[in-house]
Amino acid sequence: MLISFFSPFLLAAGALWLGRRNWSDQDKIQKILEVLEVREGDKVRKFKLLRKDFINDDKSLGVEYVYKIPLKVSMDDIERLYPKLRDGINVKREGKQKHVEIEYDGALKIKVYENPVPDKVEYNRELIQLCKKWQVPLGDTFEGSVFHDFDSIPHMLVAGTTRYGKTVYLKNLITTLTVNHPEEVIFSLIDLKGMLAFARFENLRQVKYTASNAYEAMEVLTHVVTEMNTRMSKFRGRYEDVKEANISQRHFIIVDEGAQLSSKQTKDKNLRKVLAECERLMEEVARLGAGLGFRLIYATQYPLRENLPPNIKMNCDAKLVFRLQNDIASRVVMNQDGAEKLPRKKGAYQGGRAIYMTDAPLLVQTPFITNETIEELIEPYKVVKNDEYNRKKQPEERTDFVEFGNLRIPVNKSDAKNT
Numbered sequence: 001m002l003i004s005f006f007s008p009f010l011l012a013a014g015a016l017w018l019g020r021r022n023w024s025d026q027d028k029i030q031k032i033l034e035v036l037e038v039r040e041g042d043k044v045r046k047f048k049l050l051r052k053d054f055i056n057d058d059k060s061l062g063v064e065y066v067y068k069i070p071l072k073v074s075m076d077d078i079e080r081l082y083p084k085l086r087d088g089i090n091v092k093r094e095g096k097q098k099h100v101e102i103e104y105d106g107a108l109k110i111k112v113y114e115n116p117v118p119d120k121v122e123y124n125r126e127l128i129q130l131c132k133k134w135q136v137p138l139g140d141t142f143e144g145s146v147f148h149d150f151d152s153i154p155h156m157l158v159a160g161t162t163r164y165g166k167t168v169y170l171k172n173l174i175t176t177l178t179v180n181h182p183e184e185v186i187f188s189l190i191d192l193k194g195m196l197a198f199a200r201f202e203n204l205r206q207v208k209y210t211a212s213n214a215y216e217a218m219e220v221l222t223h224v225v226t227e228m229n230t231r232m233s234k235f236r237g238r239y240e241d242v243k244e245a246n247i248s249q250r251h252f253i254i255v256d257e258g259a260q261l262s263s264k265q266t267k268d269k270n271l272r273k274v275l276a277e278c279e280r281l282m283e284e285v286a287r288l289g290a291g292l293g294f295r296l297i298y299a300t301q302y303p304l305r306e307n308l309p310p311n312i313k314m315n316c317d318a319k320l321v322f323r324l325q326n327d328i329a330s331r332v333v334m335n336q337d338g339a340e341k342l343p344r345k346k347g348a349y350q351g352g353r354a355i356y357m358t359d360a361p362l363l364v365q366t367p368f369i370t371n372e373t374i375e376e377l378i379e380p381y382k383v384v385k386n387d388e389y390n391r392k393k394q395p396e397e398r399t400d401f402v403e404f405g406n407l408r409i410p411v412n413k414s415d416a417k418n419t
Helices: 008-020 025-036 075-090 125-129 166-180 214-235 269-288 310-315 327-334 371-381 413-418
Strands: 038-040 043-045 048-054 062-068 099-104 108-113 135-141 144-149 156-159 185-191 207-211 250-256 294-300 318-321 353-357 361-365 400-404 407-411
Touching: 025 048, 025 062, 025 075, 025 108, 075 099, 075 108, 125 166, 135 166, 156 166, 156 327, 166 185, 166 250, 166 294, 166 371, 185 214, 207 214, 214 250, 214 269, 250 269, 269 294, 269 310, 294 310, 318 327
Parallel strands: 156 294, 156 318, 185 207, 185 250, 250 294
Antiparallel strands: 038 043, 048 062, 062 108, 099 108, 135 144, 135 361, 318 353, 353 361, 400 407
16 A cells, blocks of 8 residues: 655645645645555545534534545544645635644544634623533633533543633633522632632632642541542432432632642651642542542642652543643643643733543633632622631631641641642
8 A cells, every 4th residue: 555645845836736726625625635545556435525513513614524444444544634635725725724634433523613712701690601510601602602411521630831711711610600609509718829829719618628728638638538538438328419309509629720739848847747648549539439429629730740640640531731831741640642732822912722532632711700700700609718727817816726647747838838
């Protein structure tokens, strides 16, 4: 079998030639696919167009072309041709570039979308109302709005360089669930940036536990796992999960800057023990929490093999990945590169583009929620808390102790600053 590819020079010349001719997208695709035609003597095995339809029966979205693939041509061959398809369709095009996707399910499907993913999506009440059950808006794709259902896929890993949308998405998640499930949602908020990002949510009656440093995080996670194990004991022999038990509550444990809980980041023996226990407890939630109504959202801006616990990654079947610094970080999170190629902030685009990964990657523009919108939406759910767990209400000179095996660790404001 001989499958030849045009040289870069010939490809560029061909693209210009295509641009000069007033060819349709279908003509351009057929011409580019000729690169993979298989010649056997005098016979030529060609790609045969089986049908073309509007995407989701919507002309404004674009067109899907379905081809029969010639024998001896593989999907790997076609995937290598993808950049040529994308650039060939868009050659000489003014204004917005069309997006091209390819997939295979027994036939080759080439989708040509008329419009790109938008540079910005506004978060508003209408978007909240579109959410069903335990859904949270993920944003807009080439085909419209998409949502993540935390009852279908309970745990999520969120990663992204600072200022590209990671924390904004977490605020979107907390706000949406608070408004749509005020009597059913419970939050444990662990913000390793001193609770700065989540400060406006602390006085929500839906927030049960908060933590701003490693010692507090261990205490919160200990409470959560204890509650989880208690529920497991009650279920044993009676119910398989919260749905069968008819329990409507869901407890979301949201960890921002999770890399700060890595036991490999410090040489201090006492702190390392605390961090190792935090990792163990988070892995317990990820491993056992789904059926018991506990959902872990683990977010980090520095995903490395050394600081991303493997059991958390394995049990988080949903990944939402914003721009990362390099392909190594991208592969750590979702086992493939691509996050490092997401657009940089420039002009109208100010972040929020992400790859939503479940069984296949999906490019989305996540909704941007302003702090003013958050305050307006969550104000009815705020209460004045008088909770002994809230360390901010403790006297300055008070010292608490966390018992960890034979280790008794003092915790006060000065200790928290040192973590």
